[in-house]
Amino acid sequence: MADTDTAEEAPATDSVPKDTAREELLGELQERLGDAIIASHIKPADELWVRVTTEGWAEIAHVLRHAMNFKYFDFVSAIDWMPSPFGREMDSEVDLAVAAAAGETETKEPEPMVQGYTGGDTRFQVFSRVLDVENLRGLIIKADVPESLEVPTWITSYPGAVWHEREVHEMYGISFAGNPDMRNLYLPGDFEGYPMRKDFPLLARRVKPWPGIVDVEGMPGSDDEPDESTSDGEAAE
Amino acid sequence: MISTLSSVLLSTVLAVEIPYWGQTSFRVLGGLVAILLPAGGLVYVYLFKMMSFMQSRLGPMEAGPYGSMQLLAEVGKFLQKEDIVPAKADRVVFLGAPFIVLLSTFLLLLVVPFGPDAWFVDLDTGVYFAMAVSSVSVIGILMAGWGSSSKYSLLGGIRAAGQLVAYELPMILAVVGVVIQAGTLNMNEIVFAQANGEIFGIGVIGNPYILTQFVGFAVFLIAIQAELTQPPFDMPVAESELVAGYMTEYSGLRFLLFFIGEFATAGVFSAIAAVLFLGGWYVPFLAPEHNLYNVLGPLVLMAKIFGVAGLIFWFRFTYPRFREDQLQRLAWKFLIPIALVNIVITGVLKVVF
Amino acid sequence: MTATAGASEREQLAYIAAKAADSRVNVELETEGMTLNIGPQHPATHGTLRIIAKLDGEQVISADPVMGYMHRGYEKLTEVRTYPQVTTLINRIDWLGSFANEVPFILAAEKLMEVEAPPRAVWIRTILFEMSRIANNLLGLGDMAAQLGAVTPVFYAFRDREYVLNQVEAVTGGRFHPNFDRIGGLKDDIPAGWIASTKDSMVKMRAAADELETLVFGNEIFTTRTRGIGIIPADIALEYGMSGSNLRGSGVDWDLRRDSPSGLAYDQADWKVWTHPDGDSYARAWVRLQEMREGTYIVDQLLDSLPSGPVMAKVPRIIKVPEGEAWVETENPLGAMGYYIVSKGDLVPFRVKIRSASFNNIAIVPWVLKGVYVPDIISILASLYFILGDIDR
Numbered sequence: 001m002a003d004t005d006t007a008e009e010a011p012a013t014d015s016v017p018k019d020t021a022r023e024e025l026l027g028e029l030q031e032r033l034g035d036a037i038i039a040s041h042i043k044p045a046d047e048l049w050v051r052v053t054t055e056g057w058a059e060i061a062h063v064l065r066h067a068m069n070f071k072y073f074d075f076v077s078a079i080d081w082m083p084s085p086f087g088r089e090m091d092s093e094v095d096l097a098v099a100a101a102a103g104e105t106e107t108k109e110p111e112p113m114v115q116g117y118t119g120g121d122t123r124f125q126v127f128s129r130v131l132d133v134e135n136l137r138g139l140i141i142k143a144d145v146p147e148s149l150e151v152p153t154w155i156t157s158y159p160g161a162v163w164h165e166r167e168v169h170e171m172y173g174i175s176f177a178g179n180p181d182m183r184n185l186y187l188p189g190d191f192e193g194y195p196m197r198k199d200f201p202l203l204a205r206r207v208k209p210w211p212g213i214v215d216v217e218g219m220p221g222s223d224d225e226p227d228e229s230t231s232d233g234e235a236a237e
Numbered sequence: 238m239i240s241t242l243s244s245v246l247l248s249t250v251l252a253v254e255i256p257y258w259g260q261t262s263f264r265v266l267g268g269l270v271a272i273l274l275p276a277g278g279l280v281y282v283y284l285f286k287m288m289s290f291m292q293s294r295l296g297p298m299e300a301g302p303y304g305s306m307q308l309l310a311e312v313g314k315f316l317q318k319e320d321i322v323p324a325k326a327d328r329v330v331f332l333g334a335p336f337i338v339l340l341s342t343f344l345l346l347l348v349v350p351f352g353p354d355a356w357f358v359d360l361d362t363g364v365y366f367a368m369a370v371s372s373v374s375v376i377g378i379l380m381a382g383w384g385s386s387s388k389y390s391l392l393g394g395i396r397a398a399g400q401l402v403a404y405e406l407p408m409i410l411a412v413v414g415v416v417i418q419a420g421t422l423n424m425n426e427i428v429f430a431q432a433n434g435e436i437f438g439i440g441v442i443g444n445p446y447i448l449t450q451f452v453g454f455a456v457f458l459i460a461i462q463a464e465l466t467q468p469p470f471d472m473p474v475a476e477s478e479l480v481a482g483y484m485t486e487y488s489g490l491r492f493l494l495f496f497i498g499e500f501a502t503a504g505v506f507s508a509i510a511a512v513l514f515l516g517g518w519y520v521p522f523l524a525p526e527h528n529l530y531n532v533l534g535p536l537v538l539m540a541k542i543f544g545v546a547g548l549i550f551w552f553r554f555t556y557p558r559f560r561e562d563q564l565q566r567l568a569w570k571f572l573i574p575i576a577l578v579n580i581v582i583t584g585v586l587k588v589v590f
Numbered sequence: 591m592t593a594t595a596g597a598s599e600r601e602q603l604a605y606i607a608a609k610a611a612d613s614r615v616n617v618e619l620e621t622e623g624m625t626l627n628i629g630p631q632h633p634a635t636h637g638t639l640r641i642i643a644k645l646d647g648e649q650v651i652s653a654d655p656v657m658g659y660m661h662r663g664y665e666k667l668t669e670v671r672t673y674p675q676v677t678t679l680i681n682r683i684d685w686l687g688s689f690a691n692e693v694p695f696i697l698a699a700e701k702l703m704e705v706e707a708p709p710r711a712v713w714i715r716t717i718l719f720e721m722s723r724i725a726n727n728l729l730g731l732g733d734m735a736a737q738l739g740a741v742t743p744v745f746y747a748f749r750d751r752e753y754v755l756n757q758v759e760a761v762t763g764g765r766f767h768p769n770f771d772r773i774g775g776l777k778d779d780i781p782a783g784w785i786a787s788t789k790d791s792m793v794k795m796r797a798a799a800d801e802l803e804t805l806v807f808g809n810e811i812f813t814t815r816t817r818g819i820g821i822i823p824a825d826i827a828l829e830y831g832m833s834g835s836n837l838r839g840s841g842v843d844w845d846l847r848r849d850s851p852s853g854l855a856y857d858q859a860d861w862k863v864w865t866h867p868d869g870d871s872y873a874r875a876w877v878r879l880q881e882m883r884e885g886t887y888i889v890d891q892l893l894d895s896l897p898s899g900p901v902m903a904k905v906p907r908i909i910k911v912p913e914g915e916a917w918v919e920t921e922n923p924l925g926a927m928g929y930y931i932v933s934k935g936d937l938v939p940f941r942v943k944i945r946s947a948s949f950n951n952i953a954i955v956p957w958v959l960k961g962v963y964v965p966d967i968i969s970i971l972a973s974l975y976f977i978l979g980d981i982d983r
Contacts, residue, residue, distance in 0.1 A: 046916075047916075047917055049915070065829075071825065071828040071829065072828045072831065073828070073829055073830065073950075074831055074919075074928070074945060074950075075831070075928070075943070075950070077943045077945075079943075080941075083934075084669075114934075116914075116915050116932055117915050127943075129917065129928075129930075129945075133828065133842060133844040133849075136849050136850070140917060140930075158829050158831075159826075159829050159830060159957070160829050160830030160831045160832075160950060160954070163949065164953075184658075185657060186657060187658060187661070188658075195666055196665060202666060202670055288741070288742075291742055292741070292742050292745035293745060293746065293749055294745065388626050388627075389626075392626075392648070392964065468739050468740070468741070469739065469811050471739060472965065476633050477633050477736065477737045477738075477739065477968050478965055478967070479964075480632065480633060554741055554742055555742060556739070556809065557735060557738035557739040557740035557806075557809060557812050557815060558738060558739030558740075558811070558965075559811055559814070559815070560814075560815060560965045560966065561648060561963065561965065562963070563814055563815075
């Protein structure tokens with residue numbers, strides 16, 4: 001287990017002050033969970049990120065809740081790491097994915113998928129945060145979501161997770177094994193598609209391009225010349 | 238013995254003999270005036286104005302001087318609205334319910350004396366009659382709750398039935414003390430008894446029973462507050478829970494009937510309270526046999542109605558509402574024992590003095 | 591790895607608690623149940639929350655909240671807005687404490703950009719943050735009284751809230767949606783004479799708090815309606831992620847203003863975190879009232895120690911947030927509100943997770959409403975004090 005702590009994007013640890021409290025917490029977790037912890041990332045005096053295996057997702061909740069006094073459940077959510085096929089601002093005039101498939105535009109090499117802090121192997125990741133309100137410790141836990149789009153539920157450890165998991169289910173299509181209530185929370189029961197996925201088009205943007213994207217307001221105290229900004233280029237003329 | 242204020246005036250002052258149908262017409266007219274005038278007055282003075290001032294706002298200001306015509310505008314608005322009957326409602330029951338509620342109000346008014354000779358019916362069992370017909374409104378409310386075929390209405394109707402039945406008892410028991418002290422069930426004779434009464438040998442202001450029967454008055458006031466389904470006892474119409482309780486499905490004219498009925502009943506119950514505890518149409522320093530009372534009496538009673546109703550509405554605008562079981566507890570564990578003790582003490586004192 | 595021995599004991603306790611919640615429904619007579627649909631259009635749900643309550647008589651067997659009537663998809667929309675434009679959206683999450691919504695998002699963005707707002711901006715942020723709490727809690731209490739059937743206090747609440755909103759408007763130009771916070775500081779400095787007039791309004795707010803305390807909390811019917819009703823034990827509250835006054839009403843001494851004052855000036859004032867051990871409706875409302883009053887003292891102290899200087903740090907004209915992830919949570923009027931921002935170095939965020947307070951606070955509703963009576967549904971919901979926009983986002 002020498003290389004469990006990969007910490008891909010961790011800043012150069014020599015120059016930054018050590019965050020002993022978070023390192024202790026990480027050490028304790030590694031001791032208790034062993035191989036389940038794949039990667040971690042510490043931003044000193046800010047936050048601890050921990051990535052666990054899919055199987056370890058329920059286990060870490062159980063350990064944190066029952067053995068380590070992390071009683072406070074903050075949230076469970078998910079993230080889709082795939083770069084949007086509609087351009088970075090979802091603002092392209094044509095549907096790039098559809099157009100490329102039809103051969104209308106040249107197939108653009110998709111941007112590489114970068115999974116942020118603590119890395120990852122899959123397109124979807126679930127992440128959550130729990131707290132120890134007595135000792136004021138907290139951490140963010142991430143886990144990869146396999147192809148089957150199913151991860152273990154948290155409701156056995158934190159009953160409050162039920163609505164969060166329902167929300168993730170309807171927004172990303174990730175189901176939680178063991179959660180009996182997987183109805184849609186916000187969306188109508190017969191809604192098709194998973195709106196928070198990056199390849200779900202924001203229809204308002206398809207219908208009408210967003211004019212606001214170039215209209216960046218000047219900040220008070222900003223010394224930038226208006227000519228330098230792309231936004232005022234049109235307005236200046 | 239049968240005469241009304243109007244017929245008395247016409248027959249005595251103008252010395253005209255009035256046929257029976259004429260008397261009846263006058264009585265109906267008098268009844269409508271006696272119901273609608275206090276009801277409208279209460280709505281304007283208390284609901285529109287006093288409540289607004291308590292809540293640091295002005296209330297209606299545009300319709301008429303200081304918004305005094307607002308009620309007419311509201312009536313006009315309600316009359317224009319469509320009278321909707323829900324598709325699955327029990328049609329006859331649904332349509333009839335507001336009239337039953339209003340009927341109870343009119344029946345209550347029958348026995349209220351407005352002067353020594355100005356009354357609709359002079360029943361020797363007046364108090365008994367009043368207490369009996371006040372329960373008729375329960376039937377109307379249950380009809381409204383059941384007939385609407387709406388869950389909110391049903392819950393409201395059932396709550397109202399439970400509440401109204403529970404509060405009949407303290408109301409009747411509170412009145413018993415007055416009846417014992419006056420020695421009669423006749424409402425007009427209760428007024429005479431108060432006018433001619435003495436407290437410890439001092440008879441200058443008579444003996445308004447609020448002084449000797451204060452406990453009874455307090456219980457009676459709380460009970461009629463509950464009978465009127467007003468805060469803190471407004472669970473049957475609790476707007477934050479049941480939308481409008483048994484009135485939820487009503488619109489237009491029929492809602493107006495419920496609305497007017499509520500305030501008219503408040504006026505009539507205030508009148509009964511005024512007769513039983515405040516000396517009715519009597520004012521001190523004017524002998525009760527004086528003929529002037531047939532004109533002055535209604536005005537005096539009106540003033541007393543507004544006094545009692547002022548208390549009722551003051552509670553209404555101030556208090557949050559009880560829960561259903563807490564209300565029942567208040568009635569059975571608190572009000573009824575107090576009223577019973579009051580009866581016993583009154584009886585003992587009546588025998589002693 | 592399996593559960594440890596201590597864990598199974600805890601699980602047993604949770605099991606017993608759940609059974610106790612079930613046993614509060616004691617069915618004596620075999621009666622036909624009824625399903626009551628409270629909302630989405632209902633006088634008691636300020637907004638469009640719908641609760642499907644299965645009743646036995648007037649007792650609730652199960653309550654299932656249905657949301658989504660106001661879902662606006664802010665998490666998706668933030669992915670197509672530039673960072674400064676996002677504040678316009680998130681203003682509308684908790685619309686009664688709008689300024690407080692902007693702060694955690696801006697703080698998270700500042701954290702990623704490694705920009706620090708100048709002290710004066712931090713102070714003014716904290717003052718406005720606290721003022722939105724005062725306005726929000728005051729209206730919440732007035733509204734709770736209205737839900738319990740008292741028609742008058744809510745008018746006092748609306749009247750007195752105006753003193754705070756006027757001050758907010760004087761600074762930001764908006765009563766409801768200030769949209770005033772910027773990455774690196776604030777849009778403007780406070781106007782002349784604002785400190786004195788704010789202190790005046792804080793005096794009025796203290797008077798309003800006193801008035802509410804006597805008018806509402808001193809009322810015996812209010813007490814009987816709320817004491818011992820809707821009790822939420824501390825453990826349950828923590829597991830469901832309740833926060834704010836609701837959590838402190840259950841006796842948990844945890845306040846992000848004190849415990850992680852990141853980017854705000856709460857550590858510069860002397861104040862107290864109020865808790866109440868009971869965990870019932872009364873305790874939640876009581877804590878809310880105390881926090882409103884405590885907020886006026888915080889504002890007063892921060893006004894006295896307001897530093898001079900600029901209100902805006904140097905930030906680029908076009909804001910591109912460097913790659914990274916940041917999480918900032920603050921103690922908003924309704925409870926803990928957090929933003930998890932994932933940036934890819936673009937004009938727009940890659941992903942924004944909005945953790946809103948009411949969502950977690952309302953998640954406990956199915957648990958707490960089990961076995962109560964219909965009137966208590968309303969009083970418990972009012973004491974939990976949610977804003978629909980804060981649930982649905």
